[in-house]
Amino acid sequence: xxxxxxxxxxxxxxxxxxxxPLVIVIGSSFSPRAVLGFPPxxxxxxxxxxxxxxxxxxxxxGISAALALVSAVLTTLAxxxxxxxxxxxxxxLRGIAxxxxxxxxxxxxxxxxxxFLGWLGMAGxxxxxxxxxxxxxxxxxxxxxxxxxxxxxxxxSSLPEAATILGAEPGQAFRRVVLPLLRPGIAASLLxxxxxxxxxxxxxxxxxxxxxxxxxxxxxxxxxxxxxxxVAAISSILILLTAGxxxxxxxxxxLRIFVDIEEDGRHPSA
Amino acid sequence: xxxxxxxxxxxxxxxxxxxxxxxxxxxxxxxSATRGGIGLYVELLSDPGILRVLWxxxxxAVATTAACALLGYPLALFLARSPRRNLWLLLVISPWLVxxxxxxxxxxVLLGNRGVVxxxxxxxxxxxxxxxxxxxxxxxxxxLVHVFLPFMVIAILSSLLLQDRRLEExxxxxxxxxxxxxxxxxxxxxxxxxxxxxxxxxxxxxxxxVTPLLLGGLRDRMLGTQIYxxxxxxxxxxxxxAMAVILLVVALVLVAPLRLLxxxxxxxxxxx
Amino acid sequence: MPRSGSVxxxxxxxxxxxxxxxxxxxxxxxxIAAGEFIAFLGPSGCGxxxxxxxxxxxxxxxxxxxxxxxxxxxxLPPNRRDVGMVFQNLALFPHLTVAENVxxxxxxxxxxxxxxxxxxxxxxxxxxxDGLAGRRIQQLSGGQRQRVALARALVLHPAVLLLxxxxxxxxxxxxxxxxxxxxxxxxRTGTTFVFVTHDQEEALSMADRVAxxxxxxxxxxxxxxxxxxxxxxxxxAEFVGDANIRSAAQLAPLGLSLPAGSLLVIRPEDCxxxxxxxxxxxxxxxxxxxxxxxxxxxxxxVAPDGMPAGTTEPWLALLPGAxxDGLAPGARATLGFxxxxxxxxxxxxxxxxx
Numbered sequence: 001x002x003x004x005x006x007x008x009x010x011x012x013x014x015x016x017x018x019x020x021p022l023v024i025v026i027g028s029s030f031s032p033r034a035v036l037g038f039p040p041x042x043x044x045x046x047x048x049x050x051x052x053x054x055x056x057x058x059x060x061x062g063i064s065a066a067l068a069l070v071s072a073v074l075t076t077l078a079x080x081x082x083x084x085x086x087x088x089x090x091x092x093l094r095g096i097a098x099x100x101x102x103x104x105x106x107x108x109x110x111x112x113x114x115x116f117l118g119w120l121g122m123a124g125x126x127x128x129x130x131x132x133x134x135x136x137x138x139x140x141x142x143x144x145x146x147x148x149x150x151x152x153x154x155x156x157s158s159l160p161e162a163a164t165i166l167g168a169e170p171g172q173a174f175r176r177v178v179l180p181l182l183r184p185g186i187a188a189s190l191l192x193x194x195x196x197x198x199x200x201x202x203x204x205x206x207x208x209x210x211x212x213x214x215x216x217x218x219x220x221x222x223x224x225x226x227x228x229x230x231v232a233a234i235s236s237i238l239i240l241l242t243a244g245x246x247x248x249x250x251x252x253x254x255l256r257i258f259v260d261i262e263e264d265g266r267h268p269s270a
Numbered sequence: 271x272x273x274x275x276x277x278x279x280x281x282x283x284x285x286x287x288x289x290x291x292x293x294x295x296x297x298x299x300x301x302s303a304t305r306g307g308i309g310l311y312v313e314l315l316s317d318p319g320i321l322r323v324l325w326x327x328x329x330x331a332v333a334t335t336a337a338c339a340l341l342g343y344p345l346a347l348f349l350a351r352s353p354r355r356n357l358w359l360l361l362v363i364s365p366w367l368v369x370x371x372x373x374x375x376x377x378x379v380l381l382g383n384r385g386v387v388x389x390x391x392x393x394x395x396x397x398x399x400x401x402x403x404x405x406x407x408x409x410x411x412x413x414l415v416h417v418f419l420p421f422m423v424i425a426i427l428s429s430l431l432l433q434d435r436r437l438e439e440x441x442x443x444x445x446x447x448x449x450x451x452x453x454x455x456x457x458x459x460x461x462x463x464x465x466x467x468x469x470x471x472x473x474x475x476x477x478x479x480v481t482p483l484l485l486g487g488l489r490d491r492m493l494g495t496q497i498y499x500x501x502x503x504x505x506x507x508x509x510x511x512a513m514a515v516i517l518l519v520v521a522l523v524l525v526a527p528l529r530l531l532x533x534x535x536x537x538x539x540x541x542x
Numbered sequence: 543m544p545r546s547g548s549v550x551x552x553x554x555x556x557x558x559x560x561x562x563x564x565x566x567x568x569x570x571x572x573x574i575a576a577g578e579f580i581a582f583l584g585p586s587g588c589g590x591x592x593x594x595x596x597x598x599x600x601x602x603x604x605x606x607x608x609x610x611x612x613x614x615x616x617x618l619p620p621n622r623r624d625v626g627m628v629f630q631n632l633a634l635f636p637h638l639t640v641a642e643n644v645x646x647x648x649x650x651x652x653x654x655x656x657x658x659x660x661x662x663x664x665x666x667x668x669x670x671x672d673g674l675a676g677r678r679i680q681q682l683s684g685g686q687r688q689r690v691a692l693a694r695a696l697v698l699h700p701a702v703l704l705l706x707x708x709x710x711x712x713x714x715x716x717x718x719x720x721x722x723x724x725x726x727x728x729x730r731t732g733t734t735f736v737f738v739t740h741d742q743e744e745a746l747s748m749a750d751r752v753a754x755x756x757x758x759x760x761x762x763x764x765x766x767x768x769x770x771x772x773x774x775x776x777x778x779a780e781f782v783g784d785a786n787i788r789s790a791a792q793l794a795p796l797g798l799s800l801p802a803g804s805l806l807v808i809r810p811e812d813c814x815x816x817x818x819x820x821x822x823x824x825x826x827x828x829x830x831x832x833x834x835x836x837x838x839x840x841x842x843x844v845a846p847d848g849m850p851a852g853t854t855e856p857w858l859a860l861l862p863g864a865x866x867d868g869l870a871p872g873a874r875a876t877l878g879f880x881x882x883x884x885x886x887x888x889x890x891x892x893x894x895x896x
Contacts, residue, residue: 007344025372078283101284108521177635235369
């Protein structure tokens with residue numbers, strides 16, 4: 001059954017509007033003038049050169065990349081552990097634990113930020129990498145958990161059993177059968193963790209310090225100050241980077257896991 | 271392999287993260303109770319300025335959600351039926367490649383007095399003076415809808431894709447027109463997606479900071495922007511804390527009916 | 543790759559297993575000889591799969607004793623039992639190729655590369671999959687997957703191979719073909735097979751002996767012929783093949799006297815209808831209710847006279863298609879049988895029935 005004309009027209013309009021910022025950002029990054037505008041009045045690499053030549057930008061980029069990498073790896077490891085622990089747990093217990101893991105999604109981030117600001121400051125972690133990392137771990141955990149849990153649920157319990165009866169010790173069955181089959185979920189967890197952390201700004205803007213900032217917060221500060229196209233240049237680089245990550249994931253393990261995660265979300269009982 | 275001790279050890283790292291989350295929520299409530307107290311809430315909630323912020327937050331969040339649902343449903347339906355679904359889906363989630371800050375700023379470029387839209391309209395002779403959209407709640411609404419629409423589309427799309435296509439065919443063969451079949455078969459079965467997506471969008475838009483700051487400015491504040499102002503411009507941490515608690519309550523109150531509805535719709539569909 | 547005949551003697555001694563208040567396996571004892579092909583037959587939920595999983599070591603028995611060639615199995619994990627298993631869903635590793643699946647167990651046993659390659663090749667040849675070693679599991683047909691699962695289990699030369707309804711997902715024709723292959727394979731390897739199924743035809747046609755389960759208990763353990771010809775319980779008589787089962791009271795008006803409380807089991811193919819019935823020792827007059835033509839045979843349902851329709855059990859008869867001769871629903875007919883060919887269930891053993 002096809003959709004009617006009004007539906008298709010609306011869909012077409014939205015499909016043009018949704019990616020529009022991408023076009024505007026990439027386009028205006030090549031502007032030779034100092035004001036962000038679209039379409040750009042000419043072509044120049046000027047703002048890319050400025051980004052790569054400004055230490056403060058590069059430091060912020062490095063901090064965000066490190067933060068995202070560590071957040072992604074740690075939350076993915078924690079998620080693997082949690083998913084394995086909950087796999088055969090009683091349904092009630094699992095429901096409670098999963099609600100707790102996903103809870104940060106259900107709290108407005110502006111409120112969560114004030115909460116972090118309070119206790120991280122008291123613990124002497126305000127404006128530090130460690131404090132920021134703790135907040136990012138909490139915010140990434142729900143996104144990292146889902147792919148691993150969905151992926152694990154798809155592994156039929158007879159597979160590790162088959163490994164066992166073929167002679168594998170429990171550890172061998174996990175390493176040789178469960179772990180390889182978990183790869184798409186692990187890759188998706190890492191990707192989600194990385195992107196969520198790398199892009200996080202709402203909570204981060206409360207936790208940066210005078211000496212320490214992340215790239216999105218630095219971009220925000222710059223936009224508030226003066227809207228020059230260096231921001232567009234940085235964003236274009238990030239677009240390339242993220243797109244590269246997604247492509248890499250597609251090549252390595254496929255993107256099917258994303259559909260499965262969504263379907264699982266609609267059917268939490270399954 | 272499934273001993274309780276082993277399970278506990280496996281869960282421990284995630285447990286620490288949950289503890290960090292609980293600590294921030296508990297800390298928020300605790301410091302609000304001890305340092306501001308009830309008096310501060312009475313003061314805030316009798317301030318007409320704050321009440322306006324509260325009201326603006328609620329209506330912008332609700333309007334954003336409604337707009338996302340109304341726009342997102344046809345788009346999701348189109349995607350579900352299209353043979354080139356994956357390509358379109360890529361376009362839908364492409365905004366996620368750009369930081370929300372930059373994405374929102376794209377709208378500043380578009381909507382400003384000398385932005386793309388106003389310039390085009392003036393060039394075509396449709397308007398004389400620029401239409402003021404930027405730094406009004408309308409700009410915030412547009413920005414939030416753009417930011418959150420992909421979440422809604424994906425939520426609805428997944429529930430549409432879960433449906434057995436033969437159900438629609440059964441609806442048609444039983445004599446339903448296309449519209450009747452949609453209204454009585456497709457729509458009810460996809461409601462969990464709509465409701466689930468709505469509660470997500472409602473929650474995120476009520477707590478947004480960056481988009482209202484950049485597009486709404488500091489005059490027409492939402493709760494998120496108000497908190498930001500209290501912390502970074504007024505340096506009044508007590509008020510910020512109290513506002514955060516108010517935001518928490520508002521978000522929970524807004525989302526609660528949707529959560530209940532979601533549970534009911536799901537129960538009815540699954541017959542459990 | 544046959545093993546010496548002395549390997550694979552499995553003794554199950556009053557094994558029980560409960561889940562909550564449910565007695566899944568109730569004091570089952572079976573003595574399975576080395577090299578035997580055994581079928582566990584019963585409806586779903588009868589305990590046959592649970593017993594299989596107890597033998598494999600995935601479930602523990604609450605009580606009872608399990609020995610394999612004299613070794614007590616209790617406490618041994620599945621990987622140290624010398625037992626192979628073909629799972630209902632086959633449980634082939636989707637991330638490995640056909641050859642890698644078959645090599646999995648050999649690698650765990652730290653065999654040399656050349657030795658593994660040779661044995662994998664041999665096992666794939668055994669199940670006629672020679673050319674497919676490098677394929678992925680997803681590229682195989684249902685029947686091919688079946689064979690990979692068999693090769694993967696048999697390459698380790700287990701003392702006992704457990705098969706958990708491995709053919710249930712296949713269509714009828716392929717199923718028949720694989721049943722034959724499986725039986726031939728078992729003959730060739732001499733491995734003890736324990737095959738779980740709910741399909742009585744499958745059990746009867748393949749197994750040397752069949753254990754019939756119902757509600758966790760063992761109803762009868764015997765050869766297919768004995769099971770069919772001399773059912774020990776009403777449940778077996780009804781579950782294995784069609785049967786006319788009549789009580790002493792029902793048979794008295796026909797001039798047959800049975801010990802009170804006992805039952806007579808008359809197979810439909812032992813009944814005759816029409817002119818042939820004239821010579822039968824016992825005759826019933828009635829009206830044909832239904833005729834199902836099934837190729838070589840026709841199944842006939844005859845409602846006996848003297849009872850209002852629906853209040854009494856109709857008689858079933860299985861006739862050669864040619865003997866149908868104008869018998870249509872509504873026609874009057876005489877049905878006859880010879881009680882000497884019927885099996886009698888003594889009163890003491892009537893349990894488990896409907």
